[in-house]
Amino acid sequence: MIPSETTVAIVGSGLIGRAWAITFARAGCKVRLFDPDPAVPEQAVAFVGSVADDLAANDLLHGSTPAETLSRLSCHAAIEDALDGAAWVQECGPEVIAVKRETFARLDAIAAPETILASSSSALLPSAISEGLTGRSRCLVAHPINPPYLVPAVELVPAPWTAAEVMARGEALLRAIGQTPLVMAREIDGFIMNRLQGALLEEAFRLVAGGYASPEDVDAGIAEGLALRWSFMGPFETIDLNAPGGVADYVSRYQGLYSGLFEGMKQRVDWAGPVLETVLKSRRDRLPEERLAERQLWRDRRLMALSAHKKRADEDVGR
Amino acid sequence: MIPSETTVAIVGSGLIGRAWAITFARAGCKVRLFDPDPAVPEQAVAFVGSVADDLAANDLLHGSTPAETLSRLSCHAAIEDALDGAAWVQECGPEVIAVKRETFARLDAIAAPETILASSSSALLPSAISEGLTGRSRCLVAHPINPPYLVPAVELVPAPWTAAEVMARGEALLRAIGQTPLVMAREIDGFIMNRLQGALLEEAFRLVAGGYASPEDVDAGIAEGLALRWSFMGPFETIDLNAPGGVADYVSRYQGLYSGLFEGMKQRVDWAGPVLETVLKSRRDRLPEERLAERQLWRDRRLMALSAHKKRADEDVGR
Structure with missing residues (x-):
């Protein structure tokens, strides 16, 4: 799949959808945006316009200019129009199984037979989403860490019936647009990244709950x-x-050593128990709630700078 | 504790000891090196000389020149000489409890009463090391991630009898030399960082053992x-x-979501079981065993570049 010859449909153009739009468009794909709320695709395009210069300055538009990236986006009020000519559909709706199933049934009915249907779901298994569909073999999950234009890893998760050829095309497309696909051999709750994050968080909460360490010492240790x-x-x-x-x-x-530690890790910690007050106090002492959105922008600027650094270090020091 | 007025004794001048020597000396401390093998301190000084230019080029000598850093090191054949005037002893011997206990008994007998005795131990509890010593209230663990001159986090771990004032002086010294002390409230096996790493590794091995993901996909996901x-x-x-x-x-x-995942995480995976062959094959396909040492140098150069990047980003984007 050559990006400049590939059309992608974004179905659900909110927070995740607009981030995917950047990720595909900067690499050369034509991106057709749809959302059940017809105002949302235009807002997504406006968002892309608002961050494109910053991305270009950090060498994060893969050689495209902001104008070229924007020129590849189009907004569509009808889902049929959005899917017209699309080789890949990236579904970014709410994480509600009934909604996902309904959306996928509709996508399967509309999309051309060779079109791949990918869900951005982080918590629903591809089998639960695509079970019972005629075209279930072309369905999979492509789960990003948000925003994918700053974080390359994307989990590609097959249902038991997803065709190997579909997984291979998905992997090729993601590599071609510069992402790092993690190709799972089979589905499991939490996929790879949320399982790893969950295991680490569980131990982080345990250390704080047990009074061994403060939340800020855990954060500093990482x-x-x-x-x-x-x-x-x-x-x-x-x-x-x-x-x-x-x-x-x-x-x-x-x-x-690790086997000895594991004995003390078998009991779950209730993250919403008394430990939450400790974590909450630590966080709000450092960052008042009204500054969360501002701090998210800081995080994204740090991710941009880190991404530019890694690119340089790959060249200067080697990878 | 002002670094330029502080003398530190390194007891055990191998891999960890020589890295601590750089960490203290670049910040201005006088560093007195001892090792049971009298040839080792000279080798440590030679090592510092071999990396000092690289560190300076990456702005990692805290404003000191390579020559200034080296001029603060001295080698001592007698442990009594090494401890002369030392406010802080950083013990870096083998991770064997009998050896640690013997070393600490000797240090406690020789060191001036106000001297703090810190062990670099990663796996032994400070209570096990200092139990029964007259001066046990001045003993603690200061566990780095190696090498501390590239990784700032240092765990400060008290035994139940470690004086609060000793912990406070330890924290102040580590901050003064530019490290990031994680001040534990009480000891626990694995401290903070090995517990977090152990929890993550356990899940990483589980994903590979269960055939869900390859070792390289786990690495890419992180x-x-x-x-x-x-x-x-x-x-x-x-x-x-x-x-x-x-x-x-x-x-x-x-x-x-995470609570649901946890149910599947209660059973240990034997890291040395069949999964090890999969991990080993993946690693050796990417890196033949004879190139491990070369790759460790690459890792340290990447850490240097990352450290320089983080310093710049702290200034440019904020921390």
């Missing part, structure tokens, strides 16, 4: 500690480089 | 996904910014 290496290697390469003989040596030296 | 935000915020700030109403809103929206 942001000034573990995540520095993880941000360019991931956990397996990290441990592979942390024992003289590599990962097998690491497991033989340290599994005993 | 390095091109979750760890981008974590590398400048940590997990609590990340979720605080991931729901419109902040962390309490996040917990109320998503705890159900």
Whole structure:
């Protein structure tokens, strides 16, 4: 799938949909925006216009100009129009199973037979979304971390009946637009990233609930500690480089330590219990609630700067 | 504790000790190196000389020149000489409880009464190391991620009898030399960072063992996904910014999802079982064992570049 010859339909053009629009359009795809609320696609285009210069300044438009990126977007009031000629549909509706099923039934009825139907769902399994559809073999989940134009990883998750050829085309398209597809062999709740995040968060809440550490010390232990290496290697390469003989040596030296820790990790912590007051106080002392939106913009600017840094470091130091 | 007026003794001058020597010396401390093998301190000084230019080029010597940093190091064949005038002892011996206890008994007998005795131990509790010593209230663990001159986080862990004043002086010294101390309220196996890493690794091994994902997809999900935000915020700030109403809103929206995942996480995965072959094959396909050392140098150069980037982004975008 060559991006400049590929048309993508965004079905649901809110927060996630508009971010996908940037991600596809900067790489050269034609992007057709639809939303049940006909005002939303125009708002999405306005949003793209508002961030395009910043993205260009951080070398995040993949060589496209802001004007070229915007010129590839079109708004459509009818879903049939949005799907016209689309090789890929990126569905970005609410995370409600009944809504997803209804949307996918409609997409399956309208879309040309070779069109791939991808859901951005983070919490619903592709089997639950596409079960019973005539075209269920062309359905999958393509779950981004928002916003995908700043975070490359996208989980590609098949239902048991998703065709291997569909997964292969999805992987090729995502790579062609510069994302990093994680191609799952089969579905599981939480996919890859929310499972890893959930395991880490559970232990973070436990340390605070047990009175061992403050929320800010946990954050510092990640942001000034573990995540520095993880941000360019991931956990397996990290441990592979942390024992003289590599990962097998690491497991033989340290599994005993981790196995001992695991005994204390089997009991769930109620995140909404007393620990939440501690976490909430720590966060609101540092950031009043009315400044959350401003801080989200800060986060996105830091992500832009980090992305530009990683690109430079890939070239200067190697990847 | 003003670094330029503080003398630090490194007891055990191998891999960890020499990295601590850089960390203290670049900030202005006098650093006195000792090792049971009298050849090792000289090798440590040679190592510092070999990396100092690179560190200076990445603005990682805290304004000191390579020559100034080196001039603050001295080698001592007798432990009594190394401890002479030291306000802080950083012990970096083998992770064997009998050896640690013997070393700490000796340090407690020799060091001036106000000297703080800190162990770099990652896996032994400070209570086990200092139990029974006359000066046990001045003993603690100061556990770095190696190398501390590239990774700021240091866990400060008290035994039940460690004096609050000792913890406060330790925190002040580490902050003064530019590290980020995580001040634990009480000890627990694995401290903060190895517990968080262990929880994440357990789930990483589970995903691979269950045939859901490949090791390289797990690594990409962290390095091109979750760890981008974590590398400048940590997990609590990340979720605080991931729901419109902040962390309490996040917990109320998503705890159900994570709670459902947790049920499948209660059974340990044997990291040395069949999954290890999959991980090992993935790693060795990407990096032959004979190139591990070379790749460790790459990792350290990437950490240097990342550290320089974070300093710039703290200034340009804000922290």
